Amino acid sequence: MTPIPFEQTLILAAVLFVIGLAGVLARRNLLLMLLSIEIMLNAAGLVFIAGGARFNKPEGQVMFLFILAVAAAEVTIGLALILRQDHCARTLDADAADRLRD
Amino acid sequence: MNVLFLLAAGAAVVSSLAAITRSNVLHAILYLIVSFASIAVIFYLLGAPFIAALEIITYAGAIMVLFLFAVMLLNLGGSAIDQERQWQPLAAWIGPAIAGLLILGELLYILMRHWPVGKSGTIVPSVEVGRTLFLRYFIGVELAAMLLLAALLGAGRLGRRDRTLAVKQGGGHDADSL
Numbered sequence: 089m090t091p092i093p094f095e096q097t098l099i100l101a102a103v104l105f106v107i108g109l110a111g112v113l114a115r116r117n118l119l120l121m122l123l124s125i126e127i128m129l130n131a132a133g134l135v136f137i138a139g140g141a142r143f144n145k146p147e148g149q150v151m152f153l154f155i156l157a158v159a160a161a162e163v164t165i166g167l168a169l170i171l172r173q174d175h176c177a178r179t180l181d182a183d184a185a186d187r188l189r190d
Numbered sequence: 191m192n193v194l195f196l197l198a199a200g201a202a203v204v205s206s207l208a209a210i211t212r213s214n215v216l217h218a219i220l221y222l223i224v225s226f227a228s229i230a231v232i233f234y235l236l237g238a239p240f241i242a243a244l245e246i247i248t249y250a251g252a253i254m255v256l257f258l259f260a261v262m263l264l265n266l267g268g269s270a271i272d273q274e275r276q277w278q279p280l281a282a283w284i285g286p287a288i289a290g291l292l293i294l295g296e297l298l299y300i301l302m303r304h305w306p307v308g309k310s311g312t313i314v315p316s317v318e319v320g321r322t323l324f325l326r327y328f329i330g331v332e333l334a335a336m337l338l339l340a341a342l343l344g345a346g347r348l349g350r351r352d353r354t355l356a357v358k359q360g361g362g363h364d365a366d367s368l
Binding site: 090091092093094095096097098099100102103104105106107108109110111113114115116117119120122123124126127130134137138140141142144145146147148149150152153154156157158159160161162163164165167168169170171172174175180181 | 192195199202203206207209210215218219222225226229232233235236237238240241244248249252253256257260261263264270274277278282283285286287289290291293294297298301305307308309312314318319321322323327330334337338340341342344345348349351
């Protein structure tokens with residue numbers, strides 16, 4: 089396996105994180121905001137894996153497993169909330185999420 | 191050299207960009223699956239084959255299927271795509287693009303100042319990962335289990351169908367578009 093320069097992985101992670109951030113900031117559709125958060129979480133996981141491989145420690149992969157669990161929980165709750173909002177307000181607009189209670 | 195890495199990185203960036211710019215939610219989800227698959231390739235190249243498999247199974251598999259089911263439950267019609275176009279004029283991207291480029295510039299600047307030297311490519315064996323996970327970070331496993339249980343209960347509570355509300359409002363997206 090050819091070794092990969094550490095900094096290239098970090099640059100890729102930074103680019104992916106910024107793409108996800110721009111998605112969260114720009115989109116109005118709640119589903120797509122959740123998708124962008126997934127991209128950001130993945131970029132964070134990439135840094136952990138790269139660090140674990142760089143310093144030859146298993147902790148990086150352990151942390152990725154925790155990120156995986158957090159992402160799964162976040163998506164479950166997020167999608168349930170989105171379905172709830174669609175049920176109440178009949179829109180996926182993030183600006184309409186202030187009426188979630190009714 | 192690391193042609194494979196560069197190819198996978200390019201695919202990940204392009205498909206992530208495509209995922210956040212599509213008007214059709216289904217297309218965005220499919221692009222995101224491509225992105226996750228290429229990140230899985232990168233994990234494999236970084237020497238984490240177990241995590242690469244998990245990325246495919248959990249992210250590209252389970253989480254994206256969850257999204258697909260949500261899209262199916264939302265009953266989005268063709269009108270959703272038009273509304274999405276209306277919500278996302280090109281001008282809506284200017285602010286986020288500037289903010290994103292600013293943060294990317296800062297991150298790259300920090301990277302340049304403390305240029306991290308070194309190569310990653312040593313395979314950390316999965317046995318070692320499992321041992322660390324279940325011996326040193328066992329409390330984390332317990333907490334993750336509790337978090338997932340809480341998420342399950344929360345989703346069940348939130349997803350419960352409120353009958354009075356359904357009767358009161360009735361109809362769906364298609365009824366709105368008429």
